[in-house]
Amino acid sequence: MIYAVIDTNVLVSALFTKNIEAATVKVLNAMFEGKIVPIYNSEIIDEYEDVLHRPKFRFTPSLVNTYINKIGELGISAERVHSEEAFPDKDDVVFYEVALSKEDAYLITGNKKHFPKKPIVVTPTEMMEILDKNGLL
16 A cells, blocks of 8 residues: 555546546545545645635535545554645645655655655656556555
């Protein structure tokens, strides 16, 4: 199994798409199958709640709550590890710092440019390649 923080934009994209072959959907499926263990803290859960409940997305509360509850059930809570890295958006720092809490963990995001250029920051497609390389697909 692989430990990873899942950025909010990955959840939004997965819930929006009708394409079951989309990498974002595959990431969530891998999470449900226990191949990816999500890492989170209360700040990340709060962001999921805030963003996914926005009226513009039109996600039903039950759908949002199901995904957030599953992340809590299947994942592990972790504390932030302070980083000196610079971020264009201070709201993204928590995702990176929580990913640093577990050795060999990743941060899965659709916006790599918002994060330091580090091997732990990967796109959903790159995460699927990592799972495949590790014999988890």
